[in-house]
Amino acid sequence: DAGVTQSPTHLIKTRGQQVTLRCSPKSGHDTVSWYQQALGQGPQFIFQYYEEEERQRGNFPDRFSGHQFPNYSSELNVNALLLGDSALYLCASTRQSYNEQFFGPGTRLTVL
Amino acid sequence: AQKVTQAQTEISVVEKEDVTLDCVYETRDTTYYLFWYKQPPSGELVFLIRRNSFDEQNEISGRYSWNFQKSTSSFNFTITASQVVDSAVYFCALSERGGQNFVFGPGTRLSVLP
Numbered sequence: 007d008a009g010v011t012q013s014p015t016h017l018i019k020t021r022g023q024q025v026t027l028r029c030s031p032k033s034g035h036d037t038v039s040w041y042q043q044a045l046g047q048g049p050q051f052i053f054q055y056y057e058e059e060e061r062q063r064g065n066f067p068d069r070f071s072g073h074q075f076p077n078y079s080s081e082l083n084v085n086a087l088l089l090g091d092s093a094l095y096l097c098a099s100t101r102q103s104y105n106e107q108f109f110g111p112g113t114r115l116t117v118l
Numbered sequence: 119a120q121k122v123t124q125a126q127t128e129i130s131v132v133e134k135e136d137v138t139l140d141c142v143y144e145t146r147d148t149t150y151y152l153f154w155y156k157q158p159p160s161g162e163l164v165f166l167i168r169r170n171s172f173d174e175q176n177e178i179s180g181r182y183s184w185n186f187q188k189s190t191s192s193f194n195f196t197i198t199a200s201q202v203v204d205s206a207v208y209f210c211a212l213s214e215r216g217g218q219n220f221v222f223g224p225g226t227r228l229s230v231l232p
Contacts, residue, residue: 039220041220041222047224047225048122048209048211048222048223048224048225049163049209049220049222050222051219051220051221054219062219064219094161096163098163098220106153106165106168107165107220108165109155109162109163109164109165110162111160111161111162112161112162114161
């Protein structure tokens with residue numbers, strides 16, 4: 007049973023570019039959340055998707071957007087990258103009505 | 119608003135020592151969940167425990183134990199007889215009813231020295 011998978015593992019971009027990160031949830035999970043973890047800090051909630059809709063959003067600008075597909079996989083898009091967007095981006099999945107989130111290994115994004 | 123505080127930024131202990139990681143939370147909900155996650159150098163968050171707000175029973179799992187006290191809004195984590203493999207960053211997290219938003223504390227970096 008595969009856990010949460012994310013791609014790519016690492017990514018280097020320059021300021022102003024756009025990036026797309028991908029996440030496949032754990033088998034049987036239908037809800038995907040995205041988190042940003044800056045170096046030395048705890049993960050910060052970006053948004054959560056359920057039934058292909060954004061269900062809740064944290065305090066992140068509109069440059070951060072997402073999508074969930076019918077197979078429950080999800081994408082995180084970040085436009086107009088800033089140096090401060092450099093971080094580990096974590097995806098977590100859960101089953102609706104359950105509370106325990108399973109995390110993927112993350113995508114480390116570096117913006118130069 | 120919900121908030122999680124982990125006052126200990128870094129802790130160093132020698133192998134076989136016991137160590138307690140502190141977690142204090144704030145929430146206005148009466149129904150909520152508390153979690154501990156471990157983040158080893160590889161970066162992946164590993165789930166350790168979930169506790170709901172109606173269950174104040176302490177829990178022990180091998181060398182790990184958790185002390186939940188609603189009266190002080192604390193959910194502390196103790197590792198008994200620490201081992202080098204316990205070295206990691208440990209995060210306490212809070213999720214309110216519905217589980218739509220996890221709030222993480224800033225983490226405590228634990229170093230267990232041989």
